[in-house]
Amino acid sequence: MAVAAACLWSATVWAVDVGLSGLFPGKALLVIDGGEPRIVPVGVRTAEGVQVVAIDGDSATIDIDGRRRQLRVGQNVIQRPQAEGRATAVITADSAGHFLANGSINGMAVRFIVDTGASLVSIGASEARRLGIDASSGSSGVAQTANGLTQVSRVRLKTVKVGEIVLNDVEAVVHAQDMPVVLLGMSFLNRMEMQRNGDTMTLKKNY
Known part of the structure; x- marks a missing residue:
């Protein structure tokens, strides 16, 4: 990928x-x-x-x-200036049509894939450990994934950043298994205006 x-x-x-x-x-x-x-x-x-x-x-x-x-290394997306001053991130699809972006969680660099099918920002087990996220402090549950049911822990992230967009106190889940990238789910995206033009996606922060 x-x-x-x-x-x-x-x-x-x-x-x-x-x-x-x-x-x-x-x-x-x-x-x-x-x-x-x-x-x-x-x-x-x-x-x-x-x-x-x-x-x-x-x-x-x-x-x-x-x-x-x-x-x-791993620096975030920097958006083009917008006349209205709203924080914006522009992401380009890869050859497989996936919208991936470098960003950060709690100030540490991560790789995201935009996933409108994910209710929450979703992080794999080893990535959560690298980011210093204590999954045991969250509430346990079960989530449906493409590979079936998996154990997850629901946590809250201090900050999630993509481009110049920074959101505070974002709900997320930590999976019991590893994941290749972090899913940028709807707990982040539902606070955006999303526009797609071919292989380009523009995110604008609503609030």
């Missing part, structure tokens, strides 16, 4: 989505427009107009059609 685009700038009417997934000596692992991760050496400009200018520690300076930004 491809990594989602992590950052977005609008150099033209349609922006280029760029995610920083990893760093190597003199090279950066980028995800561009929701495609497969690719290694881009410093100084090389891709066909999409993305250039790795420099690498410094755990960050990289990226130039997109003349606009430079410094990214850290």
